[in-house]
Amino acid sequence: MTGWLAVAGLGPGDEAMVTPEVRAALAEATDVIGYFPYVARVAPRAGLTLHGSDNRVEIDRADHALRLASEGAKVVIVSSGDPGVFAMASALFEALEKQPALYDLDIRILPGITAMLAAAAHAGAPLGHDFCAINLSDNLKPWELVEHRLRLAAQADFAMGFYNPRSASRPHQFARALEILREECGPDRLITFARAVSTPEERIQTVTLRDATPEMADMRTVVLVGNSATRRVGRFVYTPRSA
Amino acid sequence: MTGWLAVAGLGPGDEAMVTPEVRAALAEATDVIGYFPYVARVAPRAGLTLHGSDNRVEIDRADHALRLASEGAKVVIVSSGDPGVFAMASALFEALEKQPALYDLDIRILPGITAMLAAAAHAGAPLGHDFCAINLSDNLKPWELVEHRLRLAAQADFAMGFYNPRSASRPHQFARALEILREECGPDRLITFARAVSTPEERIQTVTLRDATPEMADMRTVVLVGNSATRRVGRFVYTPRSA
Numbered sequence: 001m002t003g004w005l006a007v008a009g010l011g012p013g014d015e016a017m018v019t020p021e022v023r024a025a026l027a028e029a030t031d032v033i034g035y036f037p038y039v040a041r042v043a044p045r046a047g048l049t050l051h052g053s054d055n056r057v058e059i060d061r062a063d064h065a066l067r068l069a070s071e072g073a074k075v076v077i078v079s080s081g082d083p084g085v086f087a088m089a090s091a092l093f094e095a096l097e098k099q100p101a102l103y104d105l106d107i108r109i110l111p112g113i114t115a116m117l118a119a120a121a122h123a124g125a126p127l128g129h130d131f132c133a134i135n136l137s138d139n140l141k142p143w144e145l146v147e148h149r150l151r152l153a154a155q156a157d158f159a160m161g162f163y164n165p166r167s168a169s170r171p172h173q174f175a176r177a178l179e180i181l182r183e184e185c186g187p188d189r190l191i192t193f194a195r196a197v198s199t200p201e202e203r204i205q206t207v208t209l210r211d212a213t214p215e216m217a218d219m220r221t222v223v224l225v226g227n228s229a230t231r232r233v234g235r236f237v238y239t240p241r242s243a
Numbered sequence: 244m245t246g247w248l249a250v251a252g253l254g255p256g257d258e259a260m261v262t263p264e265v266r267a268a269l270a271e272a273t274d275v276i277g278y279f280p281y282v283a284r285v286a287p288r289a290g291l292t293l294h295g296s297d298n299r300v301e302i303d304r305a306d307h308a309l310r311l312a313s314e315g316a317k318v319v320i321v322s323s324g325d326p327g328v329f330a331m332a333s334a335l336f337e338a339l340e341k342q343p344a345l346y347d348l349d350i351r352i353l354p355g356i357t358a359m360l361a362a363a364a365h366a367g368a369p370l371g372h373d374f375c376a377i378n379l380s381d382n383l384k385p386w387e388l389v390e391h392r393l394r395l396a397a398q399a400d401f402a403m404g405f406y407n408p409r410s411a412s413r414p415h416q417f418a419r420a421l422e423i424l425r426e427e428c429g430p431d432r433l434i435t436f437a438r439a440v441s442t443p444e445e446r447i448q449t450v451t452l453r454d455a456t457p458e459m460a461d462m463r464t465v466v467l468v469g470n471s472a473t474r475r476v477g478r479f480v481y482t483p484r485s486a
Binding site: 129 | 258328329332334336337340347352353354357363364365368371378392395477485486
């Protein structure tokens with residue numbers, strides 16, 4: 001087999017955050033596969049086929065990529081952020097697991113700047129000490145598990161980053177998450193809403209849990225919650241290294 | 244003030260993982276400040292002064308950078324990985340906090356590929372669902388807090404990434420961390436030792452907690468622990484999206 005498959009992170013949106021490693025893979029690819037808006041970030045050229053697909057078809061997309069690569073194509077699955085953080089890398093391995101004949105295929109995961117860390121950088125350093133990352137969507141896991149992790153993370157005094165905090169189909173869950181955080185962390189804890197990070201529409205807003213409302217988040221928002229030592233300095237928010 | 248200060252992440256080692264945003268800041272800088280081995284990654288040129296310093300002088304380094312920038316210099320503090328993850332961004336804000344006169348200085352944090360996520364990419368997707376990042380060093384916090392966070396993270400069934408797992412000055416602590424993990428997660432949980440990720444000396448080894456020994460880690464190692472669903476597929480290890 002001369003084909004290969006790379007799962008590449010395009011970062012949160014700004015082209016200046018795409019690594020040269022990812023650029024090189026895209027330059028060599030014969031096929032680029034991914035969710036429409038991510039594929040739209042790749043410039044068309046002769047010899048390259050762009051395969052945009054809809055959201056929530058991750059396994060179909062992974063199967064398609066595995067098939068093309070096994071037939072000799074040079075395939076890049078594009079992911080926003082980092083493919084290993086709530087993105088396409090796990091879906092690829094779920095698909096691969098069912099096809100042992102392909103275990104020796106040339107597969108590489110190319111990391112990217114994940115939204116949580118770009119948001120943290122633009123807010124200051126709110127994840128500057130021990131932290132956790134939680135996907136608040138219950139598409140693939142029970143909401144009870146989300147609540148359990150939120151409580152233990154708060155009790156461990158982790159700073160936190162939340163992906164997929166809120167969608168139209170489940171508007172009440174993020175309100176419930178804020179309630180749990182207020183119970184566990186108190187009303188003065190800082191929370192940062194970072195929307196469309198590194199794009200022209202970027203908006204970053206830090207408030208206390210007392211003043212946080214569910215409407216401050218949508219599906220383009222990453223939410224960062226400080227730990228007990230997180231504080232403001234000038235226009236920034238940061239967590240000291242000793243906490 | 245026409246000076247500015249950027250805290251820039253150089254990624255884990257491979258130059259192909261340095262973002263164009265970071266390259267652009269380095270190209271405009273008049274002064275680059277950082278720990279010797281990171282400063283050594285920046286090519287000398289006319290008009291650029293390289294200021295390498297020793298480890299564990301983070302606040303001195305931050306004060307130096309703030310002073311130069313406030314005097315009009317274009318300063319980049321270089322950090323390995325991502326500056327916001329157990330690196331220089333928090334130290335900068337600790338130093339800034341004491342100098343309110345500088346709160347309006349042009350300061351930017353430029354994210355990079357952090358070692359944990361590069362290690363995860365090269366291992367597969369072990370952090371493919373909810374995860375936490377813990378600095379195992381007790382230089383700046385009590386060891387009891389580390390143990391507390393380890394236990395709660397295991398009870399929350401987070402995948403985990405550990406920075407600074409082991410040093411010559413505290414060889415017993417990582418052995419203790421492995422004991423706690425075996426107690427909380429059982430002997431079959433997968434653990435990945437990723438040393439010198441993305442450099443020519445990279446070595447990635449996945450074993451069960453039963454077979455893990457403290458000697459598998461040193462200060463160039465990032466350690467990744469799976470959650471209860473993490474498993475092998477071919478030569479990779481991954482955590483499914485539903486866990």
